Each structure stands twice: as structure tokens, then as C-alpha cells.
Amino acid sequence: MTAVPVPDPGAVREASLDELGRLGLPLPPENFPLVWESGDEVELRPTVEVEARIAVLHLILARCFGMSTEAAMSWLLASRLVDSVTPPEWDFVTAGKGDHRSFVLHHDALFALTWVLGLTRQLDPSLPVDQDLVAKLPNIVGGETFDRWRGRLLVAPQHPADAAALLDLHYCLDWAYLKSEREGLPLPGEIDSHSIGQRRWALEWAVVLRGQYHDPPPGWEEVDLST
Structure with missing residues (x-):
């Protein structure tokens, strides 16, 4: 999808803060x-x-969750996706190296990316990942390759301005969830700051902003969540 003008940053931020207020979260x-x-x-x-x-x-x-190195490598090769794997992911796939827990948390990042493509209807900060998400993903165990999976997809990518607005919301949510957990404040739903951070990570990567103060789009491992 081609680039479009960003929505009004002030209006989007006001809507994000209204949502934080509705959820009972602290405001930045x-x-x-x-x-x-x-x-x-x-x-x-x-x-x-x-x-x-x-x-x-x-x-x-x-x-x-138990797939062998051999099976994983076979699927990557058959799907011609080796070049899409980052160095830390490669180490994990081929040798089991890395933080297993951090890779498990990517479940929420994956969920956010399915929203970007219109495969998931909503990304509610108070709800966990949809139970039917797996059915929308490649059947790796069954041998469904990347191309075959793409052939059965019915994607309807979000409008870039809508995705940008959701990114702003998650930028604010990330701050609010971390503050709530530090101060022992109640959270509005079933997920925690790790899930919100993963969803923000996916949106920061998928939404490309262009302008005087924006760097080139980062690689997956280069997404900056420090602010």
C-alpha cells in the first residue's frame, strides 16, 4: 500500500489517552x-x-513447543524463508540457543501482525490472543509451505492511518502497563506488559513512518522499545 498522510497527531493522542482512561490506566x-x-x-x-x-x-x-531442528529447517527450506530468519532466530532454530521464554512471548507479536493484514478483527488490550488464531496460520506440522498458505489467505490489510493510530495507542499502553506493574496497580484485563510490549514491537515494525525525524524502517531485531 502506498504512503498516505499521517492522521492528526494531537487528535490521535487524545483518543489514545481517552482509551487509557476508559481502561482505568495511568496517563503518561x-x-x-x-x-x-x-x-x-x-x-x-x-x-x-x-x-x-x-x-x-x-x-x-x-x-x-517441541518441533525438531530437522523438521524446522526442512520447512524453512521448502518455504524459501531462510533469508527471512534473523540471526537470533537462526541460532534458536538450529541449536536451541537463546531465551526460550522471550521467543514464546512472540505469540502476541504474531497476533498483532495478523491484525495488520486483516486476519484478526481487533487487538483489544484487555483480551488475550484469539483462540482461533492457529487456524489462520501455516499448518507447519502438516507440511503446508509458505506459498501454499499464502494461496489460501484472504488478507485485507489495514489502512495505514488506522494502523498508525493503533501504534500510538500501544506506545501509550506500553508506558501505562509498565507503570501499573511497578506500582502494583490493577490491570484492565487478562494480559500484562509483556504482551502489550510484543504487540507494540510488531506495530513499530509493520507501520512505516516517513518524515524529517524518522529513520529508515528498522529490521525486526532493531525495533527500539526503549521509550
């Missing part, structure tokens, strides 16, 4: 940075790139 300080400026543009990464990231994350999760 008044000087909390905006994600973009008026005059910037926004687009989504190419659909096939998002699909490849979904497939790789799904494979990583399969590896977390």
Missing part, C-alpha cells in the same frame, strides 16, 4: 513524545514481508 506525562509530526507520511510494509514475518514467528513458536 504531558511531555510524553508524539509518534509522528504533522506532514509526515505512513505506509505498511509490503504484504508479503508481513506474511513472511508471521510465518517465521509461527515456526519459532513451533520450535519452542
